[in-house]
Amino acid sequence: MRTSKIHCDCNAVQISMSGDPKVHAFCHCEDCRELLQVPYHSIIAWEPDKVEITKGKENVVEYQHPSKRMKRVFCKHCGDVLYNTNAMGWKLVSQLMFQKCNPGKLPTAFQSNAHFFYDRRIVEIEDTLPKR
Numbered sequence: 001m002r003t004s005k006i007h008c009d010c011n012a013v014q015i016s017m018s019g020d021p022k023v024h025a026f027c028h029c030e031d032c033r034e035l036l037q038v039p040y041h042s043i044i045a046w047e048p049d050k051v052e053i054t055k056g057k058e059n060v061v062e063y064q065h066p067s068k069r070m071k072r073v074f075c076k077h078c079g080d081v082l083y084n085t086n087a088m089g090w091k092l093v094s095q096l097m098f099q100k101c102n103p104g105k106l107p108t109a110f111q112s113n114a115h116f117f118y119d120r121r122i123v124e125i126e127d128t129l130p131k132r
């Protein structure tokens with residue numbers, strides 16, 4: 001089974017994800033925008049038990065959004081967001097984060113295969129992926 005690893009900018013926290021992600025897509029919803037301050041999120045999503053903090057648990061801060069069932073999980077030293085959680089508790093690593101730690105092209109199983117909530121978008125995307 002595939003094991004993937006990411007770490008924060010200062011390397012105080014390392015995380016490993018096992019198996020292939022459940023969802024790999026771009027999300028245009030306002031929740032992702034508000035939580036992460038991005039125009040849209042590039043999601044690689046795993047079920048909660050597939051993601052493990054392998055180094056630096058004590059350096060991890062979980063910020064619970066005051067009104068949304070989402071958390072930002074980041075390193076207390078460098079502030080780098082390792083992943084965020086959604087209402088189902090899934091752990092969402094950004095494709096940018098993964099690529100920063102694993103240079104080169106994203107594995108096919110991690111590349112976005114759709115745009116979610118495209119009707120809520122703030123930027124237009126011209127590509128051939130399905131838009132929902």
Ligand SMILES: [Zn+2]
Nearest residue numbers: 008010075078
């Ligand atoms: Zn760090």
Ligand SMILES: [Zn+2]
Nearest residue numbers: 027028029032
């Ligand atoms: Zn979203």
